[in-house]
Amino acid sequence: MDKINVEMEQITRAESVEMDDQKLVYDSSVDHKGRVPLRSSTGVWKASLFIIVIEFSERLSFFGIATSLIIHLTKVTHQDLKTAAKSVNYWTGVTTLMPLLGGFLVDAYLGRFSTILPSSTVYFLANKISAPCNFQHEMACFS
Structure with missing residues (x-):
């Protein structure tokens, strides 16, 4: 038994x-x-919504800066058009390649969860603080 x-x-x-x-x-x-x-x-959409919102705001920031960067460099910093275009091309190249370096560092050393939230918070706050200043400054350049 x-x-x-x-x-x-x-x-x-x-x-x-x-x-x-x-x-x-x-x-x-x-x-x-x-x-x-x-x-x-x-799974499901818990983390996906967060990543979609961050990526959307990142794209808006990138193209917002890219559209007025040559004007800023020529009017505010008084660079000639050739130098300003070269600087914008360098900036575009660096911003395109930096995620490779960042992805390696995060995967190898820092960890996904301990990096995404703090970096997203810093990114959001920097955009929130600099957006009104940049807008006022750019409007002054156009007038």
């Missing part, structure tokens, strides 16, 4: 471990505390 009870307990434990395994994510994902997350609490 004891053998039957022991076998039943082993089967019950194995089924419980198997069910727990099905509830966890096993694609090398970890939560912010380094634990394997539950399937029910990951």
Whole structure:
């Protein structure tokens, strides 16, 4: 009788471990505390909406700066058109290639979760602070 009870307990434990395994994510994902997350609490649109909003605001900032950068360099810093165009091309190249360096540093050393939120916060605050100043300054250049 004891053998039957022991076998039943082993089967019950194995089924419980198997069910727990099905509830966890096993694609090398970890939560912010380094634990394997539950399937029910990951995915869907929770993180995706945050990333979409950040990417949208980044694109708006990039093209907002790019459209008025030559005017700023020629009118405010008094560069000639050739030098201003060269500077804009350098700026575009650097802003295009920097995510490769940043992605390597984040993946290799810093970690996704400990980097995305602080860098997004700094990015948002810098845009929020500099946008009114840039707008007033650019309007003064056009007049």
